[in-house]
Amino acid sequence: MKIVKEALAGTLESSDLLVKVAPVTEERLEIVIESEVMRQFGAQIRKVVEETLAKLGVSAGQIVVEDKGALDCAIRARIQAAVLRGADQQQIEWSKLS
């Protein structure tokens, strides 16, 4: 899936996260993660973000995550929503998202 425009998903509220995606000129993935629980869960958050992007087939784009202590399932859902919006995807293959 290709990110073709800037998009947002989520909020800055506690236990949620705000995900911003944007297209990039170079064909590479740039992931920036900020989290209130970076020290404890930073590695796990990055793992969830990377896995979710891989499942969606996203190999290029800028992904910025402002995490407020969200659970893994919330992180997955927000990443999916932001990418689908940014990819301007109308046809969603739900089975790939699980």
Add this chain to the structure above:
Amino acid sequence: MVAAAQPWGVPVSDELEFYTIDPRESPAEAAEVRLLLSQCDLDMEAGIEIFVLGRVGRALVACAGLEHNIVKCVATAPEYRGESLSLKLMSEIIHLAQERGHHHLFLYTHPKNVSFFEGCGFYELAEVPGYVSLMENTPVGIKGYCRRLGAQRQLGLKIGCIVMNANPFTLGHQYLVRLAASQCDWLHLFVVREDVSLFSYRDRFALVQRGVADIPRLTLHHGSEYMVSRATFPDYFFKEKGMVGECCTAIDLQLFRNYIAPALGVTHRFVGTEPFCATTRKYNDDMKYWLQNAPSDAAPIAVVEVPRTQCAGVPISASEVRRLMRSGNVGHIAELVPRDTLELLNGKYTFAQPAEAGGVGA
């Protein structure tokens, strides 16, 4: 029981509700916003296109405004303060900006509030201690910009830079560029990108491009939001408080010294003396302080003020060309501008005479 109609068209409940207004079309609510802002030592700023308002029942408890991609007038009622309301408010304004096509946001705030906005995904770009900080909503904004600029770095001991609006490009601009290029190992030339001038950015850039084509050791760059833009040059921010002189150029010049100049290795900034435009003259004076003398971790940059070239004893300036256009005195313009500019004036702008668009006239 049927509830009475509410004055603001929103249902009364104890739940926090957010909605948007155009302050120019809702004077009654704008007055309430003004009251809330005054409780927070803020003024209502002109130019805000849309506000997000938060109400609990009838009480207005939070507001945040947007002018293009600049977040302004963010306030929460003292009795409702707490991370939760403010973070909801900021989420609302960020989504609203996105819907309106603004992904990259800027925000001005007092330095004491920087840590709060850092919690909302904003990052500090520059600070005038005790007065104001400029923040942007991405951790990779100016860093990414400087990385891309750095790819255009050139070797040399004396690396010059000029930032010009070229509204429109005159023989004076050409003289300044030629002179600066002849004194440097390399010259980086930027054209102000903000499209608020009489001449469109596209036209201004094209004229500069043609006008400097034969000058060696020069790179022509597109301007960016990080130099002389609506975001970096917030004169509106201080106008009412009489602080125009103190801060409005400081943010822009700090960004240049701390980020842009180091990325390109710039050692000298060239600028023409300004006989007419007070804003530009002030900018030139402030440049000497903020680029050369102000305490900073970044190396000082020498400011070289070049006396303007003259035509029949009068300094050539773009503002003079615009004045001649307005007065219909087109014949005289031929002596002040290169042929390409003249052709554009005759072809496209002669009969278009909108109100003077100000801005930096250099």
